[in-house]
Structure formats: C-alpha cells, structure tokens
Amino acid sequence: MANVPVQRMSKLLAKTLRDDPADAEVLSHKLLVRAGYVRRTAAGIWSWLPLGARVLANVERIVREEMDAIGAQEVVLPVLLPREPYEATGRWNEYGGELFRLQDRKGGDYLLGPTHEEIFTLLVKDQASSYKDLPVILYQIQSKFRDEARPRAGILRGREFLMKDSYSFDTEDEGLASSYALHRAAYQRIYERLGLDYRIVAATAGAMGGSRSEEFLAPAEAGEDTFADCPNCDFAANTEAVRYEPTPVDGSAVPALEEIPTPDTPTIETLAASLGVPASATLKNLLVKVDGEIVAVGVPGDREVDMGKVEDHFAPAAVELVTAEDFVGRPDLVRGYVGPQGLGEKVKYIADPRVAPGTGWITGANKEHTHAKNVVAGRDFEVDEYVDVVVVQEGDPCPQCGAGLKLDRAIEIGHIFQLGRKYADALKLDVLGQNGKPVRVTMGSYGIGVSRAVAALAEQTADEHGLCWPKEIAPADVHVVAAGKALQTELALDVAEKLSAAGVRVLVDDRAGVSPGVKFTDAELIGVPQILVAGRRSADGVLELKDRKTGEREELTVEEAIARLTA
Amino acid sequence: MANVPVQRMSKLLAKTLRDDPADAEVLSHKLLVRAGYVRRTAAGIWSWLPLGARVLANVERIVREEMDAIGAQEVVLPVLLPREPYEATGRWNEYGGELFRLQDRKGGDYLLGPTHEEIFTLLVKDQASSYKDLPVILYQIQSKFRDEARPRAGILRGREFLMKDSYSFDTEDEGLASSYALHRAAYQRIYERLGLDYRIVAATAGAMGGSRSEEFLAPAEAGEDTFADCPNCDFAANTEAVRYEPTPVDGSAVPALEEIPTPDTPTIETLAASLGVPASATLKNLLVKVDGEIVAVGVPGDREVDMGKVEDHFAPAAVELVTAEDFVGRPDLVRGYVGPQGLGEKVKYIADPRVAPGTGWITGANKEHTHAKNVVAGRDFEVDEYVDVVVVQEGDPCPQCGAGLKLDRAIEIGHIFQLGRKYADALKLDVLGQNGKPVRVTMGSYGIGVSRAVAALAEQTADEHGLCWPKEIAPADVHVVAAGKALQTELALDVAEKLSAAGVRVLVDDRAGVSPGVKFTDAELIGVPQILVAGRRSADGVLELKDRKTGEREELTVEEAIARLTA
Structure with a gap:
C-alpha cells in the first residue's frame, strides 16, 4: 500500500472554529464543524x-x-x-x-x-x-x-x-x-x-x-x-x-355499570380530580381515522398513545387524528365523553393490553357531561383487537421478567x-x-x-477539549505540533517525514504565525490519538508525546518517538 | 492489507451470456454485459x-x-x-x-x-x-x-x-x-x-x-x-x-459582380451542376437565430457547418435554425438565394476564415432563381466576424504547419x-x-x-474472445479453472486458497455441472490476465497456466504455479 503523504496544517482545508455553530444542538454537530x-x-x-x-x-x-x-x-x-x-x-x-x-x-x-x-x-x-x-x-x-x-x-x-x-x-x-x-x-x-x-x-x-x-x-x-x-x-x-400481552382478570365482583354526572370534565385530569381517583383508573378513548374510517383506541388515562406504534400497526394504511368535522352528523360520538360501551357497530375498538378482559374502568358515557364507572372489558364492551400502542415509561414491567425497565x-x-x-x-x-x-x-x-x-x-468519545478518536478511525495516527519558530518547525517536519516513511499517518501543524497555545487547542479539538510536540527541548532533539485521551505526557528523542509510534 | 477472499464462480453474481444484448452497439457495452x-x-x-x-x-x-x-x-x-x-x-x-x-x-x-x-x-x-x-x-x-x-x-x-x-x-x-x-x-x-x-x-x-x-x-x-x-x-x-485564421488574398483582378439567372437551383448541388463549377467555388449562407435575432453564417459550398462550433461561439446565447415562419415579412431574406451582399443592415454576417478578404464567390443574389458571381469579400460585402464553424475534414491543412490532417x-x-x-x-x-x-x-x-x-x-484491450484486462485493473490476478470433476475441483480450490493466502487475488471456476469448454470460454470472456487450469494432469498435481493475452501455455506443478504467480 502506498504511504499516505504527510498532511500539513498550513495547507490543509480544515479551518477550526472557537465557537459552536449557531444552529448546532448536539455535541457531534458542534465538534465536527468546529474541528x-x-x-x-x-x-x-x-x-x-x-x-x-x-x-x-x-x-x-x-x-x-x-x-x-x-x-x-x-x-x-x-x-x-x-x-x-x-x-x-x-x-x-x-x-x-x-x-x-x-x-x-x-x-x-x-x-x-x-x-x-x-x-x-x-x-x-x-x-x-x-x-x-x-x-x-x-x-x-x-x-x-x-x-x-x-x-x-x-x-x-x-x-x-x-x-x-x-x-x-x-x-x-x-x-x-x-x-x-x-x-x-x-x-x-x-x-x-x-x-x-x-x-x-x-x-x-x-x-x-x-x-x-x-x-x-x-x-x-x-x-x-x-x-x-x-x-x-x-x-x-x-x-x-x-409489546405486552393482555392478562385477563376476574371481573365478576365488579358492580354493575353506573352512569355518573360529571359536569365540565372533558379531560382526564379534570375527571380524575373531580372524582378523586388516579388517572390510571380511567379509560381514555382516542379517535383516529384509518384510511378514512374512524377507529377508537382505548388506553389507561395515565398513558400516552404512541402514534408511531399506531401507524406501525395499521401500515400501509394512512392514520390521521380526527378533527371537529368528523363529529358532525355522528350522535354516537360525543366529543370528550366517548366510551367503548356505546360505540356504533361500525366503529372498530382497539385497546391497550392493560385494558385486559375483566378490568373495570371509569370512562365516557357517550353523553355530554356524563361518565360511567364499573365499565368492565368483556362484559360491558368488546375489544376488537388488543394492540400495544402506549408510550413506554421508565419503570414499566419487563415483558419477559416483570422487573422495572430502564x-x-x-x-x-x-x-x-x-x-x-x-x-x-x-x-x-x-x-x-x-x-x-x-x-x-x-x-x-x-x-x-x-x-x-x-x-x-x-x-461517545469526545471530552471537554474536543474530539477523541479511536486509533483505527482517526484521520491520522499522530498529530505533530511545531510549538515555536524555525527550529521547532524544522524538527516537526523532519520527524513527520520520518514517521510517514515508516508507514505512520501524520498530520503536522506547521502553520507560521500561529501561537503554540492555539496549536495545542486545535490538536485537542481535532482529536488525533497521539500528539507529538516539538517545543522547548527541540534543540536537544527531544519531543513530548501526549496521549490525547489520558493526557499522559512523556519526553522522547526523535528515535524513541519513531520507535514508539511504529510499534 | 487484508487478503481478498477467493471468489468462487459457483456463488459469484456474474452470469455470462453467449449473445450480445439486443440494444448494444459498441464493443465495451456488449462485452461488459456478456461477461x-x-x-x-x-x-x-x-x-x-x-x-x-x-x-x-x-x-x-x-x-x-x-x-x-x-x-x-x-x-x-x-x-x-x-x-x-x-x-x-x-x-x-x-x-x-x-x-x-x-x-x-x-x-x-x-x-x-x-x-x-x-x-x-x-x-x-x-x-x-x-x-x-x-x-x-x-x-x-x-x-x-x-x-x-x-x-x-x-x-x-x-x-x-x-x-x-x-x-x-x-x-x-x-x-x-x-x-x-x-x-x-x-x-x-x-x-x-x-x-x-x-x-x-x-x-x-x-x-x-x-x-x-x-x-x-x-x-x-x-x-x-x-x-x-x-x-x-x-x-x-x-x-x-x-481553428483557422483568415488569410487575405489580392482580389483586385476579380471582375465586377454580375447577376446570373439560375432557375431551379435552390441547393448548392443543383447550382454547381448547372454552372459547371465545383461546390467549393460557391458560398452558402446558413441562417440561424441567436437569442431570436437572425444571423447569417457564410461557408464554402462544399463544407458543412458544425452546429456545435456555432453554439460554442455564441454560448451562453441559445442558437436555433430558422424555420419557414422566419421568412414571413422579410423580403430581404429570399429562401435558397441568400447572398451576403444584399443582407439587411440588421443581419449580422459571420463567415468561415476561408471566406477571407479578397476571395471571390458565386452566391445568392437575394432574388428568386438568381445568383451572383464575382462576389468579393471586403469589396461587395463585409464580414462582421470571422468564426471557424465548419466541420473539419480528413486532409484539411494543419493550422500549425499546413500538412494534411488525419x-x-x-x-x-x-x-x-x-x-x-x-x-x-x-x-x-x-x-x-x-x-x-x-x-x-x-x-x-x-x-x-x-x-x-x-x-x-x-x-482498447478486448480481442475476439472477450475482455482482456491489464494486470492492475483486472478483477483478479488469476482465474483458476476446475476443468473436470471432483479431482480437478479439489485441486483448483486447493491452489486457489494457497494463492489467496500468498496475497494473489483469485477467481476460481468451481461450478459443478458446467463443461470445461464453457468454463474456458467464460474465462476468455471475463479476461483475467492469467488462467490456471486444473485439467487432465490434475492427478499428478500438474496445472496449465495460460496467458490470456498471448495465449501462451505452460505446464506447472502447484508449487511452480504459486511461485510464478506470486513473483
């Protein structure tokens, strides 16, 4: 394989920036642009x-x-x-x-x-x-x-x-x-x-x-x-x-369905507060249109519906939320008070597995300002299909062993x-x-x-100083920094050429008129795993090798540095 | 560099075809598809x-x-x-x-x-x-x-x-x-x-x-x-x-312009035949529209206009040929009898360098069924711009030395x-x-x-048998052919693995139920530079190495073949 020529920062198209780009939200975006x-x-x-x-x-x-x-x-x-x-x-x-x-x-x-x-x-x-x-x-x-x-x-x-x-x-x-x-x-x-x-x-x-x-x-x-x-x-x-499966429970002891007046409770929050029950005791029913047909989706009142799961279930059919117009001419659909026990024959009812056979709920009574309690799945209404559509929460039981999920x-x-x-x-x-x-x-x-x-x-690998690549992925094996004037630059270029001849991929910062401090900052930002500095002891042919990740430093002669980096 | 695994024809997605694809006109198209x-x-x-x-x-x-x-x-x-x-x-x-x-x-x-x-x-x-x-x-x-x-x-x-x-x-x-x-x-x-x-x-x-x-x-x-x-x-x-430059000639001895009746001579061919002169003595004038403006292009009657050159000259303006409609309401433009000496002021006239100052021509007289002779460039008409727009022909003079071009x-x-x-x-x-x-x-x-x-x-490299790649470009260094049954296949796979381990890129034809003849034909078609055949002498561990290009053949033992191909 042909050796890769030494990359000289003085000519490399790689302008570093001190500030994050204005539109950047995530770390990799900021750092990949800045470096x-x-x-x-x-x-x-x-x-x-x-x-x-x-x-x-x-x-x-x-x-x-x-x-x-x-x-x-x-x-x-x-x-x-x-x-x-x-x-x-x-x-x-x-x-x-x-x-x-x-x-x-x-x-x-x-x-x-x-x-x-x-x-x-x-x-x-x-x-x-x-x-x-x-x-x-x-x-x-x-x-x-x-x-x-x-x-x-x-x-x-x-x-x-x-x-x-x-x-x-x-x-x-x-x-x-x-x-x-x-x-x-x-x-x-x-x-x-x-x-x-x-x-x-x-x-x-x-x-x-x-x-x-x-x-x-x-x-x-x-x-x-x-x-x-x-x-x-x-x-x-x-x-x-x-995905969960429904686990049927014995609902035979639940009293008969009873309608209760619940004025001004169009949301689960207002309903639960007015009745003094947790939201999880209520059943909310979301209406969607699947290829134009209305479908009701029942989930416990404390859970959010994951529309991605709903779409995934009905794909390739298109799923939309209902709008006010969809209620026109539909006396069976009372907005804010929908309950599965009174849905028209044509409305398909799918439910979360938590709405298992035998479970009882407080839900809409299909009348304005009215809810029903003791509404039991399989007794007072039928579930056409169980589909797991809720957003998973931290602590939900593992479907395999029941432990709380992370x-x-x-x-x-x-x-x-x-x-x-x-x-x-x-x-x-x-x-x-x-x-x-x-x-x-x-x-x-x-x-x-x-x-x-x-x-x-x-x-995953960046730290507070910048990028920090694993060796096999890094754009070079070593980043040689000329931290000084002519003497340091000469040494840096010399060692860079020797390393390159030995098959090492080298980036060398030979920029004139750029301070050592800026070069160090750039080297940390660019994230090549080894940084080799020609600095104060260049006259003695001594360089400093720094591990980008651990920060460990060591002084080495040119020969030692080459031996180390080609090992 | 990791060794490239042996490519086995029995699994390779490379179906060869005996016949050229129906829509293929050129050799590379035919062969790249067939192989x-x-x-x-x-x-x-x-x-x-x-x-x-x-x-x-x-x-x-x-x-x-x-x-x-x-x-x-x-x-x-x-x-x-x-x-x-x-x-x-x-x-x-x-x-x-x-x-x-x-x-x-x-x-x-x-x-x-x-x-x-x-x-x-x-x-x-x-x-x-x-x-x-x-x-x-x-x-x-x-x-x-x-x-x-x-x-x-x-x-x-x-x-x-x-x-x-x-x-x-x-x-x-x-x-x-x-x-x-x-x-x-x-x-x-x-x-x-x-x-x-x-x-x-x-x-x-x-x-x-x-x-x-x-x-x-x-x-x-x-x-x-x-x-x-x-x-x-x-x-x-x-x-x-x-590109040529115009070379002015002395046109002072040319007699005065004279109109001649030329019934039924709307083309250069009919005109030249009727007057008994070569087409090269006539000047034909092509009308084009450049961004909607009419421009006349004069070239010797025996030359074709290269529309690519015309477009190139006027780019980025759009160039179109005139249509019958463009002559409507333009008495100055007599279709088939256009001459540069009678063009309206507004019509730009560009000419081939051969229509140099001083040259005399037979051309249209801007009247039906009439041409003019002794029409001299620079005397009877002006060329607004010389532009080289004709199709170059074999034997045209070299613009540098005058020798006939190939x-x-x-x-x-x-x-x-x-x-x-x-x-x-x-x-x-x-x-x-x-x-x-x-x-x-x-x-x-x-x-x-x-x-x-x-x-x-x-x-450039194909021959009558198929593709024939240079070594650095070929999809493999050697094409090993198992020309026979189990014994030959075993030897072919064995030598293929040994060659691959030595860094040679190997394609091996290990297809069962395919005759040696078909395999040889496919190997020639695919065009790997060396073909190594495990054939009749496989029991002795002897293979035949064939140079795809020269056709030279040589019998070699497994060890000799490996030594040769890794040399």
Whole structure:
C-alpha cells in the first residue's frame, strides 16, 4: 500500500472554529464543524472536508473488510432509480414525503434511492436461476437520500448520508436465519472495531416490512431513539418495539355499570380530580381515522398513545387524528365523553393490553357531561383487537421478567431485517428448486449508517477539549505540533517525514504565525490519538508525546518517538 | 492489507451470456454485459456487478494514489445540491435539459451535481482567508449526473457515472498554470498505469467556461469525439477546437459582380451542376437565430457547418435554425438565394476564415432563381466576424504547419480546464493578498471519467474472445479453472486458497455441472490476465497456466504455479 503523504496544517482545508455553530444542538454537530471535519451545504446536506473524508474512509474500510469476510459481494448500484419497481412494491407511495422524486427530460419518473431492496431483487432475478445460485449476500456503500421533514442534529440525521446496505437471498427460512446471523455477527465485529459502545435491541420493521428485526443502538444523549433495557434479564428493545400481552382478570365482583354526572370534565385530569381517583383508573378513548374510517383506541388515562406504534400497526394504511368535522352528523360520538360501551357497530375498538378482559374502568358515557364507572372489558364492551400502542415509561414491567425497565436515549447505528418474501412476492423472484419447481426467494436487508457511525463515535468519545478518536478511525495516527519558530518547525517536519516513511499517518501543524497555545487547542479539538510536540527541548532533539485521551505526557528523542509510534 | 477472499464462480453474481444484448452497439457495452460486469437498471443508468465493481475500484485506487501524490486533498461533497450557487453562475439555466432538477418537500429547488465548481468555490470561500491558505487542490470521486438526450454506448455515455473531479485555487495566473501542469502530469501517470492508449489534444471549454483546456482522448472506434492529428508536427486537437485564421488574398483582378439567372437551383448541388463549377467555388449562407435575432453564417459550398462550433461561439446565447415562419415579412431574406451582399443592415454576417478578404464567390443574389458571381469579400460585402464553424475534414491543412490532417475517433477520458476567474467572480471568492488587499482567486477544474475509463479500457484491450484486462485493473490476478470433476475441483480450490493466502487475488471456476469448454470460454470472456487450469494432469498435481493475452501455455506443478504467480 502506498504511504499516505504527510498532511500539513498550513495547507490543509480544515479551518477550526472557537465557537459552536449557531444552529448546532448536539455535541457531534458542534465538534465536527468546529474541528473542520464537515461543513453544511444545505439543510441536512453535508460536505466532508479532508479530515472528515479520512474518518469516513476508515469506517468504510472496516465495514468492507467485515462484509467481505462473511462472503458478501460488493456491487455498485445507481443512486437514480426508476419508479416502476418501487411502484410494484408499493413503496413509491408508502414512503410519502420522505422520498425524493424527480422526472427526467422525457417526463419519466425517478427517485433517489432511500434503500435498494427493489433493485437488488430485480438484479438477483436476472442473475440467479437455480437454488444452486443461492444463498447470496450483496452489498454496497453508497449515498442514500431521505427528505426528512426536520433535518437536525448535523450528521446524525441528514437528508443525504452514506450507508452500507446489504441484502441476502435464500430459498429456505433456515437459510435466511443463517444469513441474518452472519450479518449480526459481522455487525458486532464492525462496531467493536469502530470502538462504539452499542446495544442490540428488538425493533419494529416499519415501512420496510418483514418479520424479525433488530437495531444496533449507540447509547448517547443526542440519540433520537429510546430503548428499554431490563436490569434483571437480557430483554432490550426499542421502546417502539416493547409489546405486552393482555392478562385477563376476574371481573365478576365488579358492580354493575353506573352512569355518573360529571359536569365540565372533558379531560382526564379534570375527571380524575373531580372524582378523586388516579388517572390510571380511567379509560381514555382516542379517535383516529384509518384510511378514512374512524377507529377508537382505548388506553389507561395515565398513558400516552404512541402514534408511531399506531401507524406501525395499521401500515400501509394512512392514520390521521380526527378533527371537529368528523363529529358532525355522528350522535354516537360525543366529543370528550366517548366510551367503548356505546360505540356504533361500525366503529372498530382497539385497546391497550392493560385494558385486559375483566378490568373495570371509569370512562365516557357517550353523553355530554356524563361518565360511567364499573365499565368492565368483556362484559360491558368488546375489544376488537388488543394492540400495544402506549408510550413506554421508565419503570414499566419487563415483558419477559416483570422487573422495572430502564429507559435510555440512543443513536440507531445499524438495523437488520428478516424481510421474508414481501419483495420477492411483489417482483416475482423465484428460482428453480431441487425438485425442479419454482421456489419463491426469501430475503434479508441490513443497513449500517456509515456517516452516522462517525457522528455516533464523536458523541461517545469526545471530552471537554474536543474530539477523541479511536486509533483505527482517526484521520491520522499522530498529530505533530511545531510549538515555536524555525527550529521547532524544522524538527516537526523532519520527524513527520520520518514517521510517514515508516508507514505512520501524520498530520503536522506547521502553520507560521500561529501561537503554540492555539496549536495545542486545535490538536485537542481535532482529536488525533497521539500528539507529538516539538517545543522547548527541540534543540536537544527531544519531543513530548501526549496521549490525547489520558493526557499522559512523556519526553522522547526523535528515535524513541519513531520507535514508539511504529510499534 | 487484508487478503481478498477467493471468489468462487459457483456463488459469484456474474452470469455470462453467449449473445450480445439486443440494444448494444459498441464493443465495451456488449462485452461488459456478456461477461457479467454490468447490467442496465434504466436508460443510461447502470449497475456494477461484483466483477465490474472490482475493476471500478482498481481504477479508483490508481486515480486516488496519483491525486494524493500531487498533494490534492480528498473530500466528499454531496450529490444533491442547492440551486442558488448554480443560479449565481448561470449554470442552472445554461445546462438546459442535461441538468437533473428536483424539489424537496418544502418546494426548494435542487439539482443532481453534473460537476461541482460552484460548491467547491463556496467551500474555499468559507475555508481560505489569506493568500497563505493557497494554492490548494481538492478532489472527490463521486457519482455524477447528466440527463443525456440519447444515452447510448452503454457505460461510455451514461446518465449516472463515476467521476474524479478536482479543482485548483490560486491567487496568480502562474499558480494556476502550475496547478494545471501538476494535473496534466498526474493524468499522464494515471492513464499510463491504467494501460490506456491516449492522446492529449487541444479542446474547447464549452459550458464550463474558461480559457485553456485540453482533453485526454483514448482512440477507439466507439468514441463519440473526433480529433485531428498532424502527421508532420505536434498539433493535435478535438475537431471542435481546430481553428483557422483568415488569410487575405489580392482580389483586385476579380471582375465586377454580375447577376446570373439560375432557375431551379435552390441547393448548392443543383447550382454547381448547372454552372459547371465545383461546390467549393460557391458560398452558402446558413441562417440561424441567436437569442431570436437572425444571423447569417457564410461557408464554402462544399463544407458543412458544425452546429456545435456555432453554439460554442455564441454560448451562453441559445442558437436555433430558422424555420419557414422566419421568412414571413422579410423580403430581404429570399429562401435558397441568400447572398451576403444584399443582407439587411440588421443581419449580422459571420463567415468561415476561408471566406477571407479578397476571395471571390458565386452566391445568392437575394432574388428568386438568381445568383451572383464575382462576389468579393471586403469589396461587395463585409464580414462582421470571422468564426471557424465548419466541420473539419480528413486532409484539411494543419493550422500549425499546413500538412494534411488525419482524423480519428476517440473516447474522451479526461478533460482539464484553466477556468480562470469566472466562478470566483460569480461567487465573489477573494483572499487577502500579500499587500493586505483582497485578491480574486483563479481556478482550474479537472475531470476523469472513472466508469468511462473502464469502458475505454475494455474497448482498447478486448480481442475476439472477450475482455482482456491489464494486470492492475483486472478483477483478479488469476482465474483458476476446475476443468473436470471432483479431482480437478479439489485441486483448483486447493491452489486457489494457497494463492489467496500468498496475497494473489483469485477467481476460481468451481461450478459443478458446467463443461470445461464453457468454463474456458467464460474465462476468455471475463479476461483475467492469467488462467490456471486444473485439467487432465490434475492427478499428478500438474496445472496449465495460460496467458490470456498471448495465449501462451505452460505446464506447472502447484508449487511452480504459486511461485510464478506470486513473483
């Protein structure tokens, strides 16, 4: 491999800033901009400067090596994709506003790839004809596009981002499980090599479809995901994926349903206060429209409905909240006083598992200013379907062992899916099986956010002085600082060239007219793991080596420094 | 560097085809598809399968090494770009139908980057403040987009393609010349390492703007460019860039202008035939509209007008041919009988340099069925501007030495431009100069078509059996063929693993149920430089090594083969 030339700060396009950018909210955004790794080109669209491009390339290399190691084959698919295959799977519409759509000069419809399931499915359909051609795992490392409504958090959630996406193709479910397991293990090696602290948690499939899916989460304050972690057993899941089953209770001792006048209690808070009961004793009923049809959703009064879970349940149908107009001409729907016991036949009622058969509630009586108490599930009303739709709270019982769950914020850094046959069905991907008959192929889809991994690493490893990269990811192995005038600069450049010749990746701060203090501050900010300073003792050929992370310092001769850094 | 795992044909996504794809016209298109390197995803949009992705990565690596060697800094800029900077330079409109434009969910205008001059200019504006920060050369290797009206020739002219684009920033013209020279030399090294036969020729700047520009052309039948080459001196230029100056002659002996009746001679052919003169004695006058204004273009009757040159001359103004409607209400314009001596004052007259002052012509008399002879340039009509707009022909005189030019077809594989201050002016890119005053920056722009280089290499190196890659570019160093059953497959896999362990990149044809003949044909088609066959003498541990290019064969033991291939 060719040696990387020494990078001289005097010429490097990496202007550092003392102040945080005005629009930056999260640590990685602030530091990556301030240290000269990235610059914003448009909302959610970033340019990677030379230091950033190197970090990105290092992550790419590790991902590539581990994908190659599981026998995955690298390909390069286009970014600009035709509409038709996405129309066939329904994703052209399902993606909604997140999909960048465009037309070519002839009016043909295209999109910018958000993920490539459709195109890989068609590729394998063209290339594989027999079960003997499978299993196969294909991957690419490529820019992906999602028109986020609110691009934020810098690199963490951009509209154009670098991603490794891979796809597995098998004839049998066991094969898919095995391709999935290969990916899971490869991802573990990748995140370990990257030096990321991460958790594997159960996840929902979302718009991707399919059955089993897990996320790789990097715990960080800046994360947009929340995951639940059991302190007592191995349960861990994105809160979106925490699911409970209803546990029926004996409700036979509950007295008969009784209506009670409750003037001016349109909210749970006013109701609970007026009756002197906890909000958890009440049942609130949220009305939504699913593809235009009204559906009531019942949850305990003290819980919030997670609209993401509701949408996930009804996907691909569209879910909207009801508006005042939806109550017009509907005497069965009394706003603020809806109860499941009086809903019209046509209104579907779904409920949280906590509204289990036998449980009794205080809820709306379907009359103005009136509620009902002792309203028992299964006796006074029927639940059409139990669906877990509430927001998980700290201390909720672990669905596996019952212990109180702990909640944490995290960044989603990877996601693996057992898609099954959704895409193969839509695009008719079959191969000839062993018995000579066509077999429908089953697929997996696996993603790593390469650019996001850089931001996640920045979040997890930075300290109060700036970025602090693990060795394999850092833009250089050593940052040589010329802390002084001609003598120090000469020594710094000399040792830099010697280190480079020995295969060490070197960044050298040879800037004239910049004080040693500014150079030290910049070196801490940039976060190369070793800082080698040519300072006061340069005349004796003695340098100071500082460990960026621990702050440990040591004086070394040129030869000792080279020996240490090439060890 | 981690060893590349052995690629087994039994699992490799690389289905070979016996027949050329129906829509393929050029050799590289036919062979890259047939050998399983690429597949078409949409018109002009290609997917690179594993073998193709490797070749592409090899070209990328060479380009990267040589760019790093001239001190260029790699960056990663977005593909999705905001409209505003392109609006500021005028390219948002000038690009016309070739630019892919789109809107985001908020109605903001974006484009897919065709080249990134604007974005790099803004980046340097943000990063560089002083002359001390320059010169700087930045580059990226990235997918680029152009909505070609007629995408054709497979990879040679796609709508999405991989390109290395770089940009230099200097304060002085001499600095720009030096950055340009660095690129020119780096490109020479790159094309030599790639094993491409190429020529450097003078070129026009086109929509890019700027002054000096040269193209790197790979001579090939499939090429879309034509270049003129002087057999006598060092002159070489894209025919679009061949330019002559007018050479005045003494026209004083030419008799006075005389009108002659020429019924039914609306074309040069009918006119020349009826008068018994060569077409070269006549002057034909083409009418065009430049931003709506009529302009007449005079060229000798035997020459074709190169509309590309006309457009290039008037750019960024739009040039159209006149239609019948344009003659309505214009008695000064007699269709088929236009002569420069009778054009209205308002019609600008541009002429080919061959219509030099003093030359006499037969041309239209601006009356139906009438021409004029002895019409002398400078005496009977004035040329407003001499512009070289004719199609260059084989045998035209060399503008440098006068010898007959030779014309050849070629593929444009690189283009280097001295842009000057066009972009810096539009986007106000200044740095503080040595005297403390702002200096406007001067720029260069340099491109290599990475994916196109692969196709050009395929064109130049293929033979009647298929692709035939140079070693550094090939998807593997050796193609091991198991020509037989279990014994041969076992030996082939064994030697493949040993070679791989020794750092050799190996493709092994271990397919069961495929005849040796088919495997040999596929190996020739795929074009790895060395083919190692485990055949008849496998029981003795003897293999046959075949040079793909020369066809030379040699029997070797396993140990000898490993020694040879790792030498």
